[in-house]
Amino acid sequence: MLTTKFDPLKDKMLQVLDPKGKVVDAKLEPKIDDETLIKMYETMLLGRTADTKALQYQRQGRMLTYAPIKGQEAAQVGVAAALGKEDWFVPAFREMAALLYKGAPLKQLYLYWYGNEEGNHFDPDLKILPISVPIASQINHAAGIAYASKIQKKEEVTVAYVGDGGTSHGEFHEGVNFGAVFNLPMITVIQNNQFAISTPRSVQSKAKNLATKAVGYGIPGIVVDGNDPLAMYIATVEARERALKGDGPTLIEAVTYRLGPHTTSDDPTIYRDEKDFKDAETKDPLIRFKQYLIDKKLWSDEKDEEKIKEFTDYSNKIFKEVEETGLVDLDDVFDYQYETLPPHIEEQRQRAKERGGK
Amino acid sequence: MLTTKFDPLKDKMLQVLDPKGKVVDAKLEPKIDDETLIKMYETMLLGRTADTKALQYQRQGRMLTYAPIKGQEAAQVGVAAALGKEDWFVPAFREMAALLYKGAPLKQLYLYWYGNEEGNHFDPDLKILPISVPIASQINHAAGIAYASKIQKKEEVTVAYVGDGGTSHGEFHEGVNFGAVFNLPMITVIQNNQFAISTPRSVQSKAKNLATKAVGYGIPGIVVDGNDPLAMYIATVEARERALKGDGPTLIEAVTYRLGPHTTSDDPTIYRDEKDFKDAETKDPLIRFKQYLIDKKLWSDEKDEEKIKEFTDYSNKIFKEVEETGLVDLDDVFDYQYETLPPHIEEQRQRAKERGGK
C-alpha cells in the first residue's frame, strides 16, 4: 500500500513524475489510457488559461475578487481523474481545475466569481457541492454525505478539499475524525499551497508534514507531490478503493505552491520569499505533465500553443456570456430563502419591487 | 526521555506502580520526599471521601448535580504534585482532587456543585481557573495563559485538563495546536476515563490511543497509566521541565476509568460493561498507592481508617457550612456582569428589589 510505503511519519513524498516530467519509479506509473491522459492535461491547461484570463478580467475591472489556482492544477486534476461519475466532490474555493474535470461548466465557475449565485447552481448529477468559503466547514458536509452513502449502500466516494490553513481549524478536526470513527468512504485532500493568505505553512503546524494528522485519527495518510498529477492520481485511486471496500477514509496532503496571489485583493510579493517562488515555478505541474505527454507522443509544443489559443478564445467567449447576464434579478434573491417564503419576507420583496427593484 | 521511550505510536503505557502497588521498574521510581508522598495520598483520600459524601448529599436531596471523580484521583494528584505554586491549573470540571492539591478549599468546590458562583471565586494566588463546562474550550485559555507566560518571561507552566470526549472537539484541536505552534509552556492532560457520559471511548477516535494526536501537532505525547500517581508524576515532571526550558508543550493521556456515574443525573449501569467495571475496580489508584506507602512504612490500614473518618467528618462539617450559606444574594447576580453596570441593567436590579428580591 502506498500509505504504508509513504507513511507520513517517514516524511517521504510520493512522486511519479519529477519536475522535468521523467518517471521516477516505473512501478508506480499508472496505466491511464491516452484519452484520459489528454483530458487531464487539457483540463489543467484550460484551468491555467481560464485562471490567467480571470486575473486579467479582474485587472480590467470586469471581474470581482477571484482566487487563482495557478500551480495547483495537478493537485486537483490528478484527484478528479481518479473519481467516478458517481463520486461526490466537495470543494473549498480554490479548486477550479477539479471542478472543470468533474464537469462543471466554466461559465458557472466564472459566474460565481463574477458575483452571481447561479455560479453554484450545478446540475445535481455532477455531484458537486457549492464553493464553501468558511474554511474547513465543508469537511463536515463531506462526512455527512459519505455517511449517507454508507448506510444507504451507495457505491460512491466523497472527496473533500481543504487548504493548509484549514487544517488548523476545529471543523477540520471534527470532520476528519467523524469520517474515521464511522469508517466512511471519504477522502480528505489537503492542498498545501504553503500559504493561508500571507500566513506561511509553518504557522499552521509545527509538525513536519500535515498528513501526520491522520495518525491521531487512526486512518491512513500520505504526503504526495501535489504538482505531479500521476502521483495524485494513484494516491486517490488507492484511497478510493479502500473507501469502496469499506476500509474507511484517507488523508492526502498534496504538497504544492500557490504561484499566484491569494485572491485578486492580495499582493503576495509582500510576504513570499522570492527564491522559494522562483524555485516553485520550476516545479510547475504543467511543465512536467506536458513533457510526460510529449515523451509519450501524445502532445507537442505546437498542440500546446494551439490549445492555449483555443482556451483563451473559449474563456473570452464564456466570460462575455457571463458579462451579458448582468445583474441578478430581484426575485432570485428572495425565491430561494425557503421553499415557501414567509409572508413578512414576501412583503419585503413587494416593497423592494415598489421601490423599482427588478 | 519518557516520551521517546513510551512513544504513543508504540502504544505502550508508562507505569511505575502496578495495580498491587509494586514498583514495576525501579529506574522509573521518582524520589519524592515522604511528606509529599503522604500529602499526595491524603489528597487522593480526601478527594475520594469528599466525593463519596457529595454523592450521598445529592441522594439526600441536599446537593445538586455533581460530577464524581472516583477512580481518577491519581490522574489528578500525580500531576498537581509535580507542579509549582507558580504554575497555572486549568480544569475541565472533574478535577476535584487536583484542585484540592493545588490549594482550593473544599468548601468552594462543594459550593460550586451546590449551585453558587462563590465556588469559582478562588484566591488568584492559587492560579486556578474556574470550572469550565463547555467541553474543551478551556484548552484555548490555557494556551493564552502560556503565551502570556512566555512573552512576559514568567517562569511558569500551564496545565489544562480535558476528557476523552473532549479530544473530538474542535476547540481541543485549535488549543493544542496553538500551544504547539508557539512552543508554549503548556501541558495538556487527557483524562481518558473511557466515557463521555454514555459514549464509549471507541466512538471518540479510531486511533489506538489518544496521545497519538500529539504527532499531528508535532509535539511529544505519552500514554500514562492514569491510576498510577507516580507515573503521572514523572510524566508531568518531564513535561514541565521541557516547557520551562522553552521546548514547548506535551500531550499526556492518562488512562483511567470512571468508577462512578457521569454525574448524579446519570445511571452508568445502563451502558457500561459490568466486567470492565469490575476489572477497573481492581485497578483503583487508592489501593495501589496505599500499598506503596505501606510498603514504605509511611502508612497503615489503621491510619487509613482514621483518616477516612477524619475526612468524613471534615466533609460533613464543610458541607454544613455550605448549606448554611443559603441562597445567592440578588446583588451578587448583578454586581459582576461588568465593572460598571449599564443603567438599564441597574434598573432591572432595582425592579427586582422592588419585587422583594434580596
Place this chain on the structure above:
Amino acid sequence: MAVMTILGAINHTLDQQMEKDDSIVLLGEDVGFEGGVFRVTKGLQQKYGKDRSIDTPLAEAAIIGSSIGMAMNGLKPISEMQFSGFMFDGYNQLVSHAARMRNRTRGTYNLPMVVRMPYGGGIRALEHHSESLEVLFAHIPGLKLVIPSTPYDAKGLLASAIADPDPVIFFEPKRLYRAFKQEVPEKDYKVEIGKARVVQKGDDITVVAWGALMPEAIKAIKLLEDQDISVELIDLRTIAPWDRKTVVESVKKTGRFLVVHEAYTSFGPGAEMISVINEQAFLYLEAPPTRLGGADITIPLPKGEHHFIITPEQIADKIKDVVKF
C-alpha cells in the same frame, strides 16, 4: 389516544416518523444507546439500529455539519444538541450553511433537517444548561424556529418540522419535559409551522408566550381571576416565522400587548413583536406594547436562579400594569 408528557410525545413522534420513513436518522451525543441524557430518544436505537440512531463523537460542528451532508444525499437527519447552551460549535454550520444552502445553490440543494435542542432554565442545572437563545436562530434568514408548550403541539410541530423541506430548529422546553400529561392522538398529524394558537380569548390585553413560560402565563391569568381583566392568551409556537397575523389581529382587538419570555430582555425576541405591532397596529394601541423578559445578566447558578426566573406573579403584575396604563 394515549396520555403523554412532552418528552413522551417527542419520543413517540420520532418513532412514528422513523417507522414510516427510513431516510430519517437521529444523531447526537448520547442519543443512541442510552437514548439521550433526558431519554428523549430512548429505545429508538434498539428499534432502528445503530446506523439510524447514532452516538456521535463530542463535536457539535460535526453533528450539524454532517447532518447537512446527509440531507444532501438522501437522508433526513434529526440531530440533537444536548443543551442549547452547547450548540455554539455547531452554530457556524447552521448560520453559514444550513440557512443558506438552498439559496446558495439556487435550489439545487435544499436541506430537510431538524435540529432539536432542550432550552431554558428552571431545572436547577449547571452553567450553560439554562439558556434561551431564540434570537440567535430567529434573526437568521433561512432558519425556522419552533417551540411547543404541550404534548399535542410537540407531536404536531415535530411532524411538521420533519416534513419541512428546509432546516427547522426545534426547541424543547426541558422544564416541561415531564411536567404534565395530555391526550395525544395516535395518528400522524401536523401542527402547521408559522401558526400561533389562541389559548384563551379575551378583550383587554393580548399576552403572547411560548414554550416553558406558557404554563406560567396560564397561572398568571388564574391569579388575576378576581380582577376584571379579560386576557387573550396566545401560544406563539413558531418563533420564526411567527404568526404576525394572529397576534396583530388580537392586538387590534384588545389594544394592549404583553410578550413574556425567559430570553434576555435586551435585543430579545419580544422586541421584534413589539416592533411589528407598532408597524401594524399603532393606532389601535391603548398602552405601550410591553415585554417581560429575563434580566440582562448571565443566568445564575441554581442558588441564585430565582432572581432570574419569571414567575406567574411577575406576569400578573405586568398584565395589570399594562391594563392600568
Place this chain on the structure above:
Amino acid sequence: MAVMTILGAINHTLDQQMEKDDSIVLLGEDVGFEGGVFRVTKGLQQKYGKDRSIDTPLAEAAIIGSSIGMAMNGLKPISEMQFSGFMFDGYNQLVSHAARMRNRTRGTYNLPMVVRMPYGGGIRALEHHSESLEVLFAHIPGLKLVIPSTPYDAKGLLASAIADPDPVIFFEPKRLYRAFKQEVPEKDYKVEIGKARVVQKGDDITVVAWGALMPEAIKAIKLLEDQDISVELIDLRTIAPWDRKTVVESVKKTGRFLVVHEAYTSFGPGAEMISVINEQAFLYLEAPPTRLGGADITIPLPKGEHHFIITPEQIADKIKDVVKF
C-alpha cells in the same frame, strides 16, 4: 492634528496604545507580518515585534480563547476576526467565556480584551464577507459592542475599548475604511462607551444610525433639504449598552423615530430601540417608531447586492413616511 481615514485612525490608535502599554498584543489571521487583509495593523509587527503582533493559525476559537487566557495573565489582547462573518468558531468563547468570566469568578478575573472585526456590506465581496451581526453580541450580557462611523470616533472608541476592564467587540465599518478623511488629534483621547453623538439637531423626527450607514443617513437628510423636515440625527456609536437617555430624550422632543441599519430587520437591533421607546416615550409618539433594516434574506453576492443595500433614497422616503404618518 493629522488628517486620517477610519483605517488610518485605527492603525494610529493601536500604535499609540501599544507604545504606551506593553501589555497590549495584537493577534489574528494575517494581522502580523502583512498587517491584515485590510492593512489595519500594518507596520505594527515591524515596530513591536512578533511576540506582540501575532500571526495565528487559522482558528478563531484559538484566537479568542487564547485572548481570554492572555487577559487572565497580564496581557491586553486585541484580536482581529478577519471578517465578522468568520467569527462563528470564536463565538462560543465570546458567549460562554469572555462575557462570563468576571461573573463566574465573582470578580477574581476580569478580561480586558478587545475583539475587532470588519462588518457590513457594500464592498462587492464574496459570501460571508458582508454580515452585520450586531444582535449576536448585543443580546449577550457581559459583552459591549461599539461601532465608529468617523475617524475621530474610531480613535476615541478604540482607546476606550482598550482601557475598558471588560471585553469589548469593536465593529469596523469596512465600507468606510478609506472612504473619507477627518482631522484626528494626535493626543490620546477617549470617546465614552455608551454615549451617542447628536450629529444634527432637529425637531420633527429622530433618526438613529451607526457605522457604515451614517454617511447614508446624512445623504438622506441632504436629499430632503427642500422638504420642510427637521431631522435630529443621532450616531449611536455604542450598540451595547446603547445610550437610551439621549435617544429617548430626542424622541420625546420630536415625537417620531426611525432607526436605520443594515442588519437583517427581523429580530434586528432596531427592534430593541423601538421597544425601549415604547416603554419610555409612548405618550410622546406622534407616529409609530419605525425601522429600516436589511431584508430578511441571505446577503446576495455582488451582482444582487443592490437589492439588499440601503440607499439614501430609501432612508429619505422612510423619513417622509414617518413624518407624514
